Amino acid sequence: MNITSIQHVHPAWRAALWMAGALLxxxxxxxxxxxxxxxxxTxxxxxxxxxxxxxxxxxxxxxxxxxxxxRTRRLPLHLLRNLAHFGGQYGWFYGLAFISLAEVFAIEFTVPLWTALLAVVVLGERLTPIRLLAVILGIAGTFIILRPGSGMIHPAALAVLLxxxxxxxxxTLTRKLVSTETPLAxxxxxxxIQLPLGLIPALTDWTLPSPARWPWVIVVGVSALTAHYCMARALRLADATVVVPLDFLRxxxxxxxxxxxxxxxxxxSLALGSILILSGIATNLWGEQRRQE
Structure with missing residues (x-):
């Protein structure tokens, strides 16, 4: 299929192809x-x-x-955003080493629900009944996955939740930045900003990767960028209500x-908790779609 024929494919299907790239x-x-x-x-x-x-x-x-x-006049906001994002990255990669891949992704799917709560506090958005229901479902699903009453919760699971x-x-801070900053900025x-944040503490226990690990170093560095790029391209072609549910396939x-x-x-517990979390996200998307109609 050449470029000309791709341009004639419906935007929703082209968005799905970009999301396939993001999922991979x-x-x-x-x-x-x-x-x-x-x-x-980490x-x-x-x-x-x-x-x-x-x-x-x-x-x-x-x-x-x-x-x-x-060019930017909002460097302090960039710094604050990346401190939060670096903390998120640390917890995510730390979790990968100790708990199942599916459990990491399931807990990570609570991000939209915490974003909805933070948007109320930071951006002054309204917590509608639909958004509240989505948050409740997400919290319930997280509790089922973590099972706090069944014994010791693995620290890595808590790290991924944080x-x-x-x-x-x-x-949430990105939504404040996009009004003046380009996506590339x-x-x-x-x-x-995150380069020295990782380097300085890494120097205290430095280990050079073995030759067999260098391909994985490249995979992590490249895929981190292509994931966000593919998702951005998908969101340019279709509404979030179309694109975001495709991310559930992760x-x-x-x-x-x-x-x-x-x-x-x-x-x-992972299966049931994941269903509740994804139901919460789907409920929120449905509610946002109804508001825009």
Whole structure:
């Protein structure tokens, strides 16, 4: 299929193709993080992620618009956003080393629900009954997955839950930045600020990756950028109510990868909790669609 024929495909289907790229990228980053955790600390993984990402973003900036895209008067807000995002990244990669891939992704899916709550506090948005129901379903699903009354909760699961809140904070601050900053500027300052955030603590226990791990270093660095790029392209072609539900496919996809390559199983609590969390997100999307009609 050539470029001309692709342009005649319905935008929703083209968005689905871009989302397929995003799903594969997120899954590749998760597997890469799991493989690197055998040798590297979480801080080192985050450092190499930014080290590879920064020149790639720089090349894109030079190709599309030049350095003028990077002008900003909101550097403190960029810094605050990336502190939250770095914390989210740390918890996410830390969780990959200790709990199942599906459990990491399931807990991560609470991000939209925490974002809805933060939007009320930070952006002054209204907490509608539909949004409240979505948050309640998400919290219920999270409790079922973590099962706090069944014994010791794995610290990695709590780390991923805190990571979800960190991501939600970063998303909320991004919504404040997009009014004045270009997407490339947000991506550039993300890699630039997070590079020393990962390097400084990594130096205290530095380990050079073995030759067998370097391909996974590249996979993590590249897939982290392609995931966000593919999702951005999908959102340009179709409404969020079309694109976001496609992201739900990440969960069964990563569960399949975990089962095939790591022998992981899906427990009843993970399955039920995931259904409740995804139901909450779907309810919120349905409510937003009804409001716009």
């Amino acid at each position: 990228s997120f899954s590749a980053m998760a597997v890469g993080g799991r493989e690197l955790a055998a040798e590297l600390s 801080f080192q993984i985050l450092f190499f992620r930014s080290l590879i990402g920064l020149p790639l973003v720089g090349l894109v900036v030079m190709r599309y618009g030049g350095p003028q895209q990077l 990571a979800a809140f960190g991501y939600a904070t970063a998303h 947000i991506l550039f300052y993300m890699t630039l 969960l069964p996809l990563i569960a399949l990868i975990g089962a095939l390559f790591y022998g992981e199983t899906v427990t009843w």
